[in-house]
Amino acid sequence: MYGGDEVSAIVVDLGSHTCKAGYAGEDAPKAVFPSVIGAVDGVEAMDVDVDSTKTNSNSEDSKTESEKEKSKRKLYVGSQAMSYRRDHMEVLSPIKDGIVSDWDLVDNIWEHAFKSCLMIDPTEHPMLLAEPPLNTQQQREKAAELMFEKYKVPALFMAKNPVLTSFATGRATSLVVDCGGGSTTISPVHDGYVLQKAVVSSPLGGEFLTDCLLKSLESKGIKIRPRYSFKRKEVRAGEFQVEDVDIPDTTESYKLFCQRMIVGDIKDSICRVPDTPYDDKSYSNIPTTSYELPDGQTLEIGADRFKVPDVMFNPSIVQTIPGMEKYAEMIPSVRGLPHMVMESINKCDVDIRRELYSSILLAGGTSSMQQLKERLEKDLIEESPHSARVKVLASGNTTERRFSVWIGGSILASLGSFQQMWFSKSEYEEHGASYIQRKCP
Amino acid sequence: MPLPHTHSLVVSTLSLEHSDKPQRRSRAKVKKKKKTNMSWQTYVDDHLMCDVAGNRLTAAAILGQDGSVWAQSNNFPQVKPEEIQGIKDDFTTPGTLAPTGLFLGGNKYMVIQGEPNAVIRGKKGAGGVTIKKTTLALVFGIYDEPMTPGQCNMVVENLGEYLIESGL
Numbered sequence: 077m078y079g080g081d082e083v084s085a086i087v088v089d090l091g092s093h094t095c096k097a098g099y100a101g102e103d104a105p106k107a108v109f110p111s112v113i114g115a116v117d118g119v120e121a122m123d124v125d126v127d128s129t130k131t132n133s134n135s136e137d138s139k140t141e142s143e144k145e146k147s148k149r150k151l152y153v154g155s156q157a158m159s160y161r162r163d164h165m166e167v168l169s170p171i172k173d174g175i176v177s178d179w180d181l182v183d184n185i186w187e188h189a190f191k192s193c194l195m196i197d198p199t200e201h202p203m204l205l206a207e208p209p210l211n212t213q214q215q216r217e218k219a220a221e222l223m224f225e226k227y228k229v230p231a232l233f234m235a236k237n238p239v240l241t242s243f244a245t246g247r248a249t250s251l252v253v254d255c256g257g258g259s260t261t262i263s264p265v266h267d268g269y270v271l272q273k274a275v276v277s278s279p280l281g282g283e284f285l286t287d288c289l290l291k292s293l294e295s296k297g298i299k300i301r302p303r304y305s306f307k308r309k310e311v312r313a314g315e316f317q318v319e320d321v322d323i324p325d326t327t328e329s330y331k332l333f334c335q336r337m338i339v340g341d342i343k344d345s346i347c348r349v350p351d352t353p354y355d356d357k358s359y360s361n362i363p364t365t366s367y368e369l370p371d372g373q374t375l376e377i378g379a380d381r382f383k384v385p386d387v388m389f390n391p392s393i394v395q396t397i398p399g400m401e402k403y404a405e406m407i408p409s410v411r412g413l414p415h416m417v418m419e420s421i422n423k424c425d426v427d428i429r430r431e432l433y434s435s436i437l438l439a440g441g442t443s444s445m446q447q448l449k450e451r452l453e454k455d456l457i458e459e460s461p462h463s464a465r466v467k468v469l470a471s472g473n474t475t476e477r478r479f480s481v482w483i484g485g486s487i488l489a490s491l492g493s494f495q496q497m498w499f500s501k502s503e504y505e506e507h508g509a510s511y512i513q514r515k516c517p
Numbered sequence: 518m519p520l521p522h523t524h525s526l527v528v529s530t531l532s533l534e535h536s537d538k539p540q541r542r543s544r545a546k547v548k549k550k551k552k553t554n555m556s557w558q559t560y561v562d563d564h565l566m567c568d569v570a571g572n573r574l575t576a577a578a579i580l581g582q583d584g585s586v587w588a589q590s591n592n593f594p595q596v597k598p599e600e601i602q603g604i605k606d607d608f609t610t611p612g613t614l615a616p617t618g619l620f621l622g623g624n625k626y627m628v629i630q631g632e633p634n635a636v637i638r639g640k641k642g643a644g645g646v647t648i649k650k651t652t653l654a655l656v657f658g659i660y661d662e663p664m665t666p667g668q669c670n671m672v673v674e675n676l677g678e679y680l681i682e683s684g685l
Contacts, residue, residue: 213632267640269629269666273615425618425627496570497665514670517630517638 086196087485089206089237090185092171093257093283093441096482097189100204100489104475105482107193112333113181114152114165151181153188158333161304163325167333174208174259174277176215183222190227198223202231202498204489206481209236209263209270210277216516217509224504231498233489234516236270238263240484241439244476245469249428250435253417253452253468254481255388255442257282260413262420264432269517274423276416279406280391282442283336285347289384290339291399293375301371302334308372318371342367346377347385348446351454354379354386354393385445388413389455414455433460438470439480557588564676565658566590572664574672575644578657587654594622594659601655608634608650621646621659636674638666645669649677653685 085100091111098105152158152165170181190198203223207216216234223229238252242265252263259281264271290300304323308316346365356379364376387393391410394400411419421432436456438449453468460466471477488494499515557579565577578589584601600620607614611633619626619639626639626646637648644661647669658673660666 266627266629267642267645269627269640271615271627272630273612273628423616425616427618427625428627493663497667499667513632513636514674515667517666517670 083201085202085204085231085489086190086194086198087204087206087482087489088186088189089240089479089482089485090170090182091256091481092169092174092259093281095185095189096479097194098482098486099194100486102486103483105479105486107189108479109153109155109188109193110158111171111185112158112167112169113184114158114162114330115168116150116152116162116165118149151184153184154192161302161323161326161330161334164327165330166327167329171258173279174210174261175212176218179218179222182219183226186222186227198227198229201229202233202489203227203229204485205232205234206237206240206485207234209238209261209272209275211236213510213513216512220499220504220509220512224501224509229501231500232504232512233494233498234512235485235488236263237261237481238265238270238439239268240482240488241265241437241480242484243268243488244480244484245437245471247435247437249431250437250469251417251421251432252437252439253413253443254440255281255413255438255445255448256440257442260388260416260440260442262416264420264424264428266424266428271424274420276420276423278391278410278416280388280410282340282343282440285384285387285442286336286340286343288387288394288397288400289343289347289380290335292380292384292397293339293377295398298373298375300335300338300369302331302338303370304334305331306371316372318373338370342375342377343384346381348381349385349388349448349451350382351447351451353390354383356383356396359383385448388442388445388448389451413452414459417452417456418460430464433464434467436466436468437480438468439477441478443470444474444477560676561588561590565656565672567672569664569668569672572660572668574658574664574669575661576657576659577673580655580657582650582653582655593657594624596622604637604648604655607637619646621657636670638670640666647673649673651677651680651685654680656680 087098087100087105089096089105093111095107095109095111096105097107152162168178168181170176170178170185176182190196205219219234220232223232237254241252241254242248242250248268249266252265254261254263260278262276264274293300301320304326305321306318307321309319311317346367359379359382362378364378365381367375367377369375383393389412391407391412394403394407417436421429424432449468449470453466456466456468471480476483497515499512503511503515560579561577566574576590576593578593579587580596580601581587582605584596584598603614604619611631614637615628619628619637624641626641629638629640631637635650639646644659645666647658649656656673656677658669660669
């Protein structure tokens with residue numbers, strides 16, 4: 077049994093959109109930064125920005141070709157590094173379809189969190205890693221291997237995101253509705269464990285809504301200019317004219333990353349879930365809301381304020397947004413939030429369904445969208461069985477809602493009764509990575 | 518029910534000790550006993566109902582996959598044939614028990630994540646059950662607070678792995 081009382085554990089929640097990391101026992105993560113990474117292939121760039129870079133220059137003969145390619149990449153991690161444009165820098169995500177597909181990127185993200193953000197020595201702190209509810213056994217073992225072999229942590233535990241969210245609200249049983257950046261996942265938690273077979277997931281998350289808004293604005297002729305792409309010229313005292321700056325070596329992925337940052341802020345500032353299903357006629361004459369872009373342009377946004385968030389409830393709306401045609405095949409199989417909730421509960425044992433309906437927990441950054449809670453509750457009351465007493469719960473504090481997974485991990489790793497649960501380094505050395513399945517069920 | 522073969526156990530133990538595998542695999546340590554005392558009940562009493570960091574299973578058993586009782590602790594529930602069949606079905610087709618719950622002697626457990634065709638885990642309040650499938654048997658461990666799920670898993674699955682390595 078690992079004696080973890082001496083030093084604070086580190087809690088890491090690597091989501092598809094942002095990574096949250098910090099000390100157990102605290103009420104918010106100390107580090108929050110993008111989960112995407114900038115990568116420049118194969119060149120030795122003459123960058124002075126040494127603090128934010130890491131060069132994986134150690135090639136080995138045994139590596140595969142793609143690994144050799146990866147080892148020549150120059151990687152840039154963190155908000156500060158990502159805010160600086162570089163020629164030929166692609167923006168990559170370590171996570172695909174909710175599962176890690178590039179462990180080298182994960183490794184760099186962890187290293188950034190430990191060394192650059194928290195400034196800790198991982199050999200001194202037990203690590204609590206949050207993981208998606210449908211994480212595979214291989215993924216868990218790979219994470220354990222990396223933690224023990226590379227970072228040489230003294231102990232490790234892996235806990236599922238919805239369990240941690242449930243824990244953060246003091247509940248052993250709940251239905252967690254996690255509207256994150258990359259996806260939306262509904263998970264029943266019973267007595268502190270995910271009921272695996274009833275987990276329901278959809279690729280519609282905050283980033284998808286941002287893309288809907290971006291395409292909608294572009295279809296109206298609005299140009300979203302990242303800061304690096306324009307300069308302002310004073311043509312008359314107090315009057316400025318915006319001129320596009322041509323930087324041909326900027327990658328499309330980096331341009332999109334920057335545009336998403338801007339449009340994501342628009343979305344967070346003005347979007348509001350409509351009380352009833354959106355339709356164009358009802359919203360054609362509503363007053364507009366103003367938003368000033370970085371280039372000085374002022375947008376007047378009307379129907380999109382309500383249309384875009386309603387995608388969470390009526391995914392077919394996506395078909396009406398110009399530029400979103402590439403999702404035409406995917407959208408028909410995606411269900412709205414209330415249906416996902418009912419689908420998940422219906423896959424659970426009949427004896428606990430009533431309890432789940434009365435403890436629906438909202439989590440994730442996208443769940444903080446205005447009126448989402450009220451709309452979900454209303455739709456569920458209308459469509460759920462008559463015997464169900466629907467109650468949708470959400471922290472009034474947006475920080476708590478956004479970081480509920482991390483906060484649950486912070487609480488869990490601080491508990492005295494949790495200390496006997498750590499998967500210790502000596503257990504790893506004796507039994508190997510597969511032991512994680514037994515230690516962290 | 519097959520008898521524990523002392524000879525094959527000794528051979529298996531020796532071969533394990535000389536294994537060249539870079540990563541040592543877990544195995545229950547078998548105390549040396551006279552041949553006449555070696556029995557399935559010993560596995561239950563000494564290796565399942567043993568002390569784990571001050572905690573102990575509340576009940577344990579080794580059943581044949583046909584439902585026959587090879588050995589069990591005193592308070593292990595009387596399982597019904599349909600309950601065993603449900604467990605075997607869930608090993609074959611994971612997910613069949615989740616909508617109905619896992620029953621042991623009439624007690625209902627909610628099914629949580631296990632390992633396909635290898636482990637079924639159930640939860641009931643602060644306690645629960647772990648069932649490990651071996652070549653011929655099913656190893657059961659039932660626990661309650663303050664024993665943790667991980668501790669129950671270790672005891673049950675370690676013994677199960679040992680039986681599998683012994684061909685049982």
